[in-house]
Amino acid sequence: MTYGDRRSGHRRARTAVVLCCLLAFVSAACTGGSGGSGESGQDGTAAGPIVVASGLDVTGSGSVRQQLIEEWNRRHAGSKDQQAKLVELPGGADQQRSQLLGALQSGSARYDVVNLDITWIPEFAEAGLISPLPVAGSGAATEDADFIRQVHATTVWKGRSYARPFNTDVGLLYYRPDLLTQADIEADKQPTANWTWDQLYSSVKTLGLNPVRRDERAGWTTQLKQYEGLTVNTVEAFADAGVHLTDSDGRYSSGPEDLKKGLDSLLDRVGRGRVQPAALTSDETASLTDFAEGRAVFLRHWPYAYGALGSLMKAKEYAVNRLPGKAVLGGQNLAVTADSPRAGNARALITFLTSRESERCLLDAGFAATRASVYGSTPKPCWPRVAAALRPAGGSSKAAATEAGTTGRQGTQAREAYIRLLGAALTEAVQRPRTPYYGAFTQVLQSHVHALLAAERPDTAAAADHLDHALRDVFAGR
Structure with missing residues (x-):
């Protein structure tokens, strides 16, 4: 069955349900196959809770997504129907995709909001599993304009926006200034915003590394x-x-x-003599470990690694800059499921979760934020109670308080520089193929x-x- 067939079938099934409901004069019992127990209102505000399905939080930050859900619930404490619940799906990205596709196609799970990898938007949209967003009014359009252009483009399929950007990602270059200095590679020859792969290769050659075994130091490592x-x-x-x-x-x-x-x-x-031999079997965790334990001088990784390294290395032992050449965009977007009887409340929740304040919380927790204003000179602060609940990304409050030279996060100046380069990297990131x-x-x-x-x-x-x-x-x- 093609995606077009599946989508048409999905629509026919929904139409049949509606007609049956009308003929029986019991439209209040129609739930669109979501499995919900509440009544469905025309405004999409059926009895709650609003169920959000998402992958696991990889930042080690105290679950910022859960904290944002709890902040929403506190702000709507007087309304049972507007309470929200986060369901975290186990497994890797491929497993989560399969779970969500199966659940939404069969109607076996009552999800109102799904946190989708940006590469899944065309597939879920084409299959009729998520709803396009209403055309934004002038106020909403202004809010949407604050999203980084490349990041917001990941929500669009065939001219319609199906989601709002939640957290984003982009490849970055981490490096060991201590090991470069030991090899007499001076600071002015270490990575800058305009560094190239040829300059990285030159540094690897200067280091004189030619690893054959996994335990030997290599010029760089990544996830292969x-x-x-x-x-x-x-x-x-x-x-x-x-x-x-x-x-x-x-x-x-x-x-x-x-x-x-x-x-x-x-x-x-990734030629032999440059990359760590273990890279061929490495994922994010393994490559991060090889870098932290000195088996690679350079590392291609995601933004959350910046916080994670604070609990693994001394502040002077690692630094970060733009990835040479092109960097791929990652991240997740929040979409309303096509059959949600709580669509109105679900959209309101998504608006809150992607607000300027919420995006700052995500950045503070170790994710990359999706709004340009978060990287500006006067960003809105994270919600106070969420900020108080979060521990520093990748470590404890004790780690954050340590001075330079001891294990822990880098200082305020380095953190501000990191935020600036992250925002710049996102504006030039490239997408993977957009296809259902x-x-x-x-x-x-x-x-x-x-x-x-x-x-x-x-x-x-x-x-x-x-x-x-x-x-x-x-x-x-x-």
Whole structure:
């Protein structure tokens, strides 16, 4: 069944439910298949609670998402129907996607709001599982204009916005200034905002590192295990080579020659002697550990690593800057499920969760915020009770109070510089392919690229030809 068929079937089923309800004169009992027990109002304010489904909080910050839900509940303590509940889904991103697709397609779970990875928006929208947002009035449009343009674009599919940006992500370059200094690489030759991959390669050469085993120090490390991290690294290498796999409508727009150029770029980046041998089986946790324990001088990672390193290293042992070249955008968006009888209250909750104050809470907790004003000179502060409930991202309050040179977060000046570079990096980030077939695409890409990286004598021309045939089928929905 195609996505169009599935969407049409979904609409026909909903129409049948409505007609049955009208004929029986019991429209108050109609719940749209959500499994809810409350009455459904025309304004989408049926009996609560408003159920929010989300993945696990990776920041180690005291669950800022849960704290924001609790702040909303305190502000609506007089209304039982407006109370909200957070349901955290176990497993990795692929497992969460499968759980949400199954639950929403079958109607087996009563979710009103879903926190979707940005790459899932076209798929869920095309399948009719989430509702497009109402066309914003002038006031709402002004609020939406505060979202970073590239980040807000992830909510749009076929000209309609289906979600609001909640927390975002972008690749960053972490490095060990202590190890660079030991190798006589002076501060003025260490990473800057305009650093290139060639400069990184030059530093790795100066370091004289040529790791063969996993326990040996390497120039840098990243996430090349066969999972989404490999897709991200591949798309970044492709973007640096000027290779774009699809157009804005999700149609395949590449070919064998472009793919070879992209694969050559990736192989050059992760060639033997430069990257930590363990990178081929590393995810975010493993690569962060290798960096913290001195087995890599440079690390490609996400913003939450900045806080996590505060509990693993001394402040003078790590620093962060823009990723050389192109960096891929990540993050999650909040959408209202198509069958939610609490759609009105669900939209109000999303507006609160993505407000300027809430976005500041997310940034303070270790996520990357989605609003440009949060990175400005006079951002609105985090909600006071949420701020009091959060411990510093990646560590305890004791860690935050330690002085430079001891284990803990870096000082105020370094933190402010980090926020500025993070905001700048987000404005230039690139997206992964926008397609309703993203799940199939990423599995195909990972399979072909991982096999190439593991080969003793990788043949990028042959790999590009095979990948081209596979991607043509994927993006055509075959």
